[in-house]
Amino acid sequence: MSRTIKLALIPGDGIGPEVVTEAVKVLKAAVPSGVTVDTTLFPLGATNFLETGEILNEETLNDLKAFDAILLGAVGGDPRDPRLKGGIIERGLLLKLRFAFDHYVNLRPTRLFPGSESPLSNPGTVDFVVVREGTEGPYVGNGGSIRVGTPHEVANEVSVNTAYGVERVVRFAFETATTRQRKKLTLVHKTNVLVNAGSLWQRTVDAVSAEYPDILVDYLHVDAATIFLVTDPSRFDVIVTDNLFGDILTDLAAAISGGIGLAASGNINPDGTYPSMFEPVHGSAPDIAGKQLADPTAAILSTALLLDHLGLTDASASVTAAVTSDLAARGTTRRSTAEVGDAIAARLAQN
Amino acid sequence: MSRTIKLALIPGDGIGPEVVTEAVKVLKAAVPSGVTVDTTLFPLGATNFLETGEILNEETLNDLKAFDAILLGAVGGDPRDPRLKGGIIERGLLLKLRFAFDHYVNLRPTRLFPGSESPLSNPGTVDFVVVREGTEGPYVGNGGSIRVGTPHEVANEVSVNTAYGVERVVRFAFETATTRQRKKLTLVHKTNVLVNAGSLWQRTVDAVSAEYPDILVDYLHVDAATIFLVTDPSRFDVIVTDNLFGDILTDLAAAISGGIGLAASGNINPDGTYPSMFEPVHGSAPDIAGKQLADPTAAILSTALLLDHLGLTDASASVTAAVTSDLAARGTTRRSTAEVGDAIAARLAQN
Numbered sequence: 001m002s003r004t005i006k007l008a009l010i011p012g013d014g015i016g017p018e019v020v021t022e023a024v025k026v027l028k029a030a031v032p033s034g035v036t037v038d039t040t041l042f043p044l045g046a047t048n049f050l051e052t053g054e055i056l057n058e059e060t061l062n063d064l065k066a067f068d069a070i071l072l073g074a075v076g077g078d079p080r081d082p083r084l085k086g087g088i089i090e091r092g093l094l095l096k097l098r099f100a101f102d103h104y105v106n107l108r109p110t111r112l113f114p115g116s117e118s119p120l121s122n123p124g125t126v127d128f129v130v131v132r133e134g135t136e137g138p139y140v141g142n143g144g145s146i147r148v149g150t151p152h153e154v155a156n157e158v159s160v161n162t163a164y165g166v167e168r169v170v171r172f173a174f175e176t177a178t179t180r181q182r183k184k185l186t187l188v189h190k191t192n193v194l195v196n197a198g199s200l201w202q203r204t205v206d207a208v209s210a211e212y213p214d215i216l217v218d219y220l221h222v223d224a225a226t227i228f229l230v231t232d233p234s235r236f237d238v239i240v241t242d243n244l245f246g247d248i249l250t251d252l253a254a255a256i257s258g259g260i261g262l263a264a265s266g267n268i269n270p271d272g273t274y275p276s277m278f279e280p281v282h283g284s285a286p287d288i289a290g291k292q293l294a295d296p297t298a299a300i301l302s303t304a305l306l307l308d309h310l311g312l313t314d315a316s317a318s319v320t321a322a323v324t325s326d327l328a329a330r331g332t333t334r335r336s337t338a339e340v341g342d343a344i345a346a347r348l349a350q351n
Numbered sequence: 352m353s354r355t356i357k358l359a360l361i362p363g364d365g366i367g368p369e370v371v372t373e374a375v376k377v378l379k380a381a382v383p384s385g386v387t388v389d390t391t392l393f394p395l396g397a398t399n400f401l402e403t404g405e406i407l408n409e410e411t412l413n414d415l416k417a418f419d420a421i422l423l424g425a426v427g428g429d430p431r432d433p434r435l436k437g438g439i440i441e442r443g444l445l446l447k448l449r450f451a452f453d454h455y456v457n458l459r460p461t462r463l464f465p466g467s468e469s470p471l472s473n474p475g476t477v478d479f480v481v482v483r484e485g486t487e488g489p490y491v492g493n494g495g496s497i498r499v500g501t502p503h504e505v506a507n508e509v510s511v512n513t514a515y516g517v518e519r520v521v522r523f524a525f526e527t528a529t530t531r532q533r534k535k536l537t538l539v540h541k542t543n544v545l546v547n548a549g550s551l552w553q554r555t556v557d558a559v560s561a562e563y564p565d566i567l568v569d570y571l572h573v574d575a576a577t578i579f580l581v582t583d584p585s586r587f588d589v590i591v592t593d594n595l596f597g598d599i600l601t602d603l604a605a606a607i608s609g610g611i612g613l614a615a616s617g618n619i620n621p622d623g624t625y626p627s628m629f630e631p632v633h634g635s636a637p638d639i640a641g642k643q644l645a646d647p648t649a650a651i652l653s654t655a656l657l658l659d660h661l662g663l664t665d666a667s668a669s670v671t672a673a674v675t676s677d678l679a680a681r682g683t684t685r686r687s688t689a690e691v692g693d694a695i696a697a698r699l700a701q702n
């Protein structure tokens with residue numbers, strides 16, 4: 001059998017290009033013979049915006065549709081640059097792709113790998129996955145301001161939640177829970193304050209749970225969830241939550257499990273109508289860019305999610321296994337970004 | 352000089368009455384001679400609601416206005432009780448008081464006291480205060496749903512932010528920063544996504560900071576702030592943030608600094624138009640209620656905030672000192688709720 005994966009690369013800004021280079025290296029080493037990875041570069045991001053004045057035009061967006069998947073490094077420039085204010089790149093590029101390509105599942109697995117360090121003195125087994133909704137909530141850009149700059153300014157932000165949008169991501173989370181050993185799903189929300197959205201989320205989980213009698217379901221307020229993430233992270237298996245709570249919880253989850261340098265994510269359109277997009281959770285870290293100081297592991301683990309999404313489950317598992325071995329063998333010696341990529345790719349070649 | 356503090360007590364539900372008893376005990380031991388604490392009991396909460404059908408009527412709300420301060424234990428019943436669904440007590444009592452009495456500052460100090468344990472292996476010095484906005488944001492109850500229970504349901508939640516509301520809490524935070532040694536203020540928001548509210552908060556902090564040249568100001572996205580809370584909490588001094596982000600960050604802050612059993616808070620109306628309300632951050636913990644198992648320290652530390660608010664700064668400092676000594680002397684012996692209160696009150700009597 002021969003197959004070509006058409007992969008769009010958006011290396012982006014800062015350390016993005018460096019980590020994407022290593023991720024592609026590993027991806028190519030991981031695919032079975034007969035599978036070709038055909039990459040196309042899209043030089044988008046803050047740097048490109050400052051040069052060209054464009055963030056993501058309709059033509060490029062349309063071109064991206066033809067790909068099997070997108071691998072993104074990191075986008076965002078110097079946060080003090082006034083031309084980049086208000087998350088113009090994040091919203092115009094990253095969120096635009098998530099919304100345009102209906103990435104309603106933002107999948108963020110969290111594992112504390114042997115050999116990785118947690119800031120927690122007694123983390124226990126950390127192995128859970130956050131299913132973060134990706135196309136609704138306070139991320140919809142449905143807000144506005146009046147009387148800006150006056151003492152009478154009012155600035156609103158609207159969180160929009162629909163039965164359609166909540167149900168599909170909740171179903172995905174239940175399906176994910178069936179594949180896991182502990183078969184447990186925790187809804188995280190703030191139902192005692194955000195009663196309209198909270199009630200929709202809670203009723204949806206209750207209704208769908210009737211179809212999954214084997215899945216143990218519980219609920220935590222978002223504030224309480226942050227407590228358990230630092231006092232008893234092993235209580236979590238699958239978390240399903242909205243876009244904003246998922247954003248917050250997954251950074252915290254990354255922090256307790258070896259750091260943001262290891263956190264992978266997939267922005268997934270499960271229907272396959274649009275290409276899904278894989279990216280490390282970390283940002284562009286302009287301060288260490290171009291110095292081969294960045295850890296490419298999160299980007300590499302994102303390719304494991306990518307392979308899995310494309311049905312190449314063995315290749316996906318072998319990337320995770322190679323990363324696991326590499327992490328276990330990591331000492332205190334500092335390796336360059338490329339050295340980490342080389343080491344992981346070499347482990348794959350051995351198989 | 353003789354002075355009477357008119358104190359309204361809302362012990363509430365679960366462990367609330369037990370911890371309030373100890374807090375009052377310590378408060379009475381702490382006030383200087385000539386000062387009388389005159390308490391009036393308001394039996395409000397879930398238990399009262401289930402008995403009487405009332406949560407907080409206008410008459411009671413009006414009666415509460417006459418007090419110098421309110422001390423609240425915890426409100427909320429069995430979360431599985433369908434009669435208490437959707438945070439009816441939390442919203443009808445706790446949030447109603449915060450909004451009706453214009454508690455625009457929700458003050459939540461976080462300290463890792465010597466002798467207390469953190470789940471972090473290397474917490475460093477943890478000593479910061481979160482100034483959480485208390486009357487705006489997604490807490491305003493400005494949401495709604497259409498087509499409830501159908502596949503076409505839409506549930507919205509609106510975060511409302513005003514120049515008036517943001518400026519006053521930001522000013523309070525800057526004033527707080529001037530009283531601290533490190534004189535540092537961190538705005539936490541999500542300005543790259545919630546652009547309308549985020550811009551108002553950022554511009555307000557920028558504008559007010561011009562009046563406080565000695566205060567070092569920085570900014571963190573809420574997701575990044577959770578990372579730093581577990582990897583480098585000593586970077587924080589004063590945090591100013593909105594109602595929802597403050598809710599989330601302060602539970603996490605409590606978790607990393609000895610647990611929710613130690614976290615105190617003040618819902619403050621700095622103008623003095625209405626009584627301020629002091630409460631432990633923890634909930635009513637119905638599972639351990641009535642067994643003398645609850646740690647009253649958070650409620651006791653809340654009285655230190657209360658005393659400080661009423662200008663009794665020496666008494667406030669002595670409560671904190673007594674708690675500090677008690678925490679340092681705590682071994683592994685389990686003491687009852689009353690024993691902890693007694694021990695702290697006894698230390699005050701020694702002074």
Ligand SMILES: CC(C)[C@H](C(=O)O)[C@@H](O)C(=O)O
Pocket residue numbers: 090091094095247281543544574
């Ligand atoms: C960059 C930002 C818009 C983004 C988000 O908030 O989703 C990031 O924090 C993430 O978690 O992927």
Ligand SMILES: CC(C)[C@H](C(=O)O)[C@@H](O)C(=O)O
Pocket residue numbers: 192193223441442445446598632
């Ligand atoms: C009980 C709940 C409404 C409340 C809040 O969200 O403010 C609590 O979590 C708190 O932090 O005081």
